[in-house]
Amino acid sequence: MNNFLQVLVVGIGDGAVYAMLGLGLVVIYRSTGLLNFAQGELAMFSTFITWTIWEVGVPLPLAVLGGMVGGFLVGALLHQVAVRPLGDPHLRPLATVIVTIGLFLAVNGAAQLIWGTLDKDFPKLFGEGQITLGGVAIAWQKIGAVLVLALMVLGFWFLFQRTKIGLAMRAVASNSESSALVGVPVPRLLMLGWGLAAAVGTVAGVFTAPGLGLGSNLMQLTLIFGFAAITLGGFDSPLGAVVGGMVVGIMTSVLPQYLPIFSKMRLAPAFLLILLVLLFRPQGLFGRKQVERV
């Protein structure tokens, strides 16, 4: 039993990070209807910004806030420079997706040029310690990840449901053409969406870096788990990102313990999940079904 609980705790901690990255993906999807393949690399880049601020002696929590601001600016700038010139992403989906793949490579290369190719040591936001409850070790970092995720979800709920900007963003996601006709500044809101997604990604990076080491490949594996999370939860559902992230985290931690075949194929549960959901419930658990009027 202890073994199962221990594996579960590790899975929930991992799942919280997948959910954070998934939230960033959902923000972009809600505004553009597309997946942003550069989301993980933006998270990596802004985690490097966080590390740089921390290296000069700023306390880590403040450095994380600085990294989020830096990530927001980079995300917004990339949208203006590389995505906006394509026009409405709803009308040019393929071109936009290809640009996000280009940005994936460009941001990765830029990080290597600026910070080099050697991994950096990154401290744990909630310290090195752990508590033991009933024989199950729970790292403070994992408890912190779940708490931060809860705060993020609350923040997103407040933004989307209780602010004018959130209302406008929902309007753009629902119908960008009609929104523009009633005076909603669509391009500016899309820029805001990119900035927000990058800022959220920073937090996912900050929780991933202490374990893996901060390098240019930091988020590539996590991004796949993030995709699996939002595929399960629904591409347009923040709640789905959280539930999906948790399920993927728990699955990837628990399955190898009971089905040894998965211990040598760590990505297999995530790919299997993506395949099954797309086959049987393409809109995910909490996503809205796409209906095309004819």
Added chain:
Amino acid sequence: MPKYTSRLGLITAVVAASLVAGACSSSDDAATTTTTAKAASTTIRIGLEGPLSGEQKNTGTGMLQGAQLAADEINAAGGVLGKKVEIVAIDDAADPDTGAKAANKAIDAGLDAVVGPYNSGVGLKTLPLYEKAGLVPLRLTSSDETAGMGFTLQPMTSQIAPVATTAITKWLGAKSVAIIFDSTEDYTKSAEAAMQKELAAAGVKVTISEPITPGAKSYTDAINKVAATNPDLVYVDTYYPEGGLIAKEMFDAKVPAKCLADYGAYDNGFITAAGTEAAQNCPVVGVPAPNDFPGSAALVEAFNKKFSTAPGVWSPYTYDSVKLLAETATKAGGFDAKPLTTALAATSGWKGWTGTVAFDATTGNRQPAPVTVNVADAQGAFHVDQSWVTATGFSF
């Protein structure tokens, strides 16, 4: 939005991607064909392939130094077939693709023989390249998948796993074992499979087999998972950077289970990564340390004198490999694959730094190949664990 704007954006993205990809690969030393200098060379060029850079650099450096010491001694004694021996460093960075590029480059530049590589996953890619080029590798790989590709002086997985299992049962008295293994490397995967088989045959319960990815800065999740299964012992099946870190984190977390690290982690770098105290808490399956071999004092002294450092744990193996190659090539009349293979297969009773050498003619594996359990001393170097010797009656 005009159509040309979207096309411009698309083109910009593709060009940017190409530029970045180009920038990323520009540092790679591509395997450009230079010249096939083999025939014209006035020296015997022996390649030494190993991880000379990257995380496992410690291993590669010791390997290269062992080979260089042997070449110096051979040259001082008049060389091989009237020519001086030159050691050509081939850096694979423990990466199969990097290894293949480096091997091709070295082959194109001219090689008479090759010692290495060390990593089995790399060997699966580079050993066939050397064989195709007409060379007979003296490999340092241990995965049984590499058996039959040249010859080796060090033990193979099928020779290591029984010794590790006896150490677990007879010496450490464990009845249940949790395995932590690197699921990305050919060697560690083959060692995990071999250990599962041997432990099952010995009636030892494997409580969990937890995969890890190398290069991480912490493995506390994996350690917590295996500790929750309450094993008598944790078997750490990784290369030394990860093995040392896991030993350290297990020690710091006061995990009650005993610890034994697999042969893959056998390098003095394990002690550096773990810290001496944690390393002493986690013995490592390996081979006798350089100064544990009978009659090794003069060789260790010569090594110290030349490099101002102690030999690495694999230095004696590359030293012997170069020496054996040189002596066998002299007997075979050169380095041509067929006569050299025949002569190497006939090796029997050859004595070197690592003891007496004989090969299985089919696999090229050493028979017998001494496998030991080693522990760190206070100075941060490995030695054969004497309590293990007493418990198992090992002698060499």
